[in-house]
Amino acid sequence: SAAAQGIINWKISDIGADTLLSDSYIALAGSTPGDWYPIALSRLGCKTDYSGYLAVLEQNVKERYALDGGLSAAKATEWHRITLAVLASGGNPRDIDGIDLVADGTYNRGKTASLGRQGINGWIWGLIALDSKSWEVPKDAYYTRDDIILQILSAQLENGGFALTGEAADPDITAMALQALAKYRDRQDVEDAVQRGLAALSALQEPNGAYLSWDEENSESVCQVIVALTELGISLDDERFVKNGQTLPQVLERFACEDGSYRHALNGSSDEMATEQALYALAAIHRAETGETTLYDMTDVKA
Numbered sequence: 001s002a003a004a005q006g007i008i009n010w011k012i013s014d015i016g017a018d019t020l021l022s023d024s025y026i027a028l029a030g031s032t033p034g035d036w037y038p039i040a041l042s043r044l045g046c047k048t049d050y051s052g053y054l055a056v057l058e059q060n061v062k063e064r065y066a067l068d069g070g071l072s073a074a075k076a077t078e079w080h081r082i083t084l085a086v087l088a089s090g091g092n093p094r095d096i097d098g099i100d101l102v103a104d105g106t107y108n109r110g111k112t113a114s115l116g117r118q119g120i121n122g123w124i125w126g127l128i129a130l131d132s133k134s135w136e137v138p139k140d141a142y143y144t145r146d147d148i149i150l151q152i153l154s155a156q157l158e159n160g161g162f163a164l165t166g167e168a169a170d171p172d173i174t175a176m177a178l179q180a181l182a183k184y185r186d187r188q189d190v191e192d193a194v195q196r197g198l199a200a201l202s203a204l205q206e207p208n209g210a211y212l213s214w215d216e217e218n219s220e221s222v223c224q225v226i227v228a229l230t231e232l233g234i235s236l237d238d239e240r241f242v243k244n245g246q247t248l249p250q251v252l253e254r255f256a257c258e259d260g261s262y263r264h265a266l267n268g269s270s271d272e273m274a275t276e277q278a279l280y281a282l283a284a285i286h287r288a289e290t291g292e293t294t295l296y297d298m299t300d301v302k303a
Contacts, residue, residue: 004044004282006260007275026053030060035085040280042088043295054089058096065099075118079105080125087132087298106130110142119164123151127180132298149184152177153193160196171204171211175224182231201225202240209246216265219255219274222248223281230284231294
């Protein structure tokens, strides 16, 4: 889309290069500011050369394992994001010179620290990473898929939403929980949880279609709900998520800056995280419109 191309052009000019995955950019491989762009580019179907990024990413993983015995003592989500980035770049996260990011970061994470050590995020992203290629969980794994699903379900609040802490539903965390549960709707307990979560997300929406996080209308919450609906196979025109004629893609467009980037809040300026989330939300929309597998279903990616 023009909006996605605008983000890519903005980012290229932001890093002062001719192409996005330039030498200066691939130095970020293995970090949060680095990994989401190649994931989004790959899911948009951009025919660019990912091999340089993949090489630096795999080197980053090997160095961190050699130094620290893994990627992070506290954050399992490091494994999950990097698993998605390796996959999107055409690599195999199960064998980086013998390192298995899927085993270490998801079903065997409990051997070193709880998958939930950083809260529900660990369970959510662990399941997303595990399902990115429908990876098999061995019989002797520390966690089964069922264990992870039940941990997410047990965190659902009375009102159907989810939160990092407390009892107030957070739109971002609620949307991410639904993204993780999307593949399991043939289970009645999951389907019930999904329907309650969707009702909570619809109720959390403002009359103008936006979402508040920390009392502020923001673009990232909109992006996460867009990704949740596309993962669930729900139309973005679904009446539960159209408020006063405004669809979520239209709401997201309000946060676009003239230079192609996106802002976090309506009165803000270009924001790095807002822009990368907008890019992968646009990728999710594109994939839904073209009938391809969803953003996080990477079974279509060829290594």
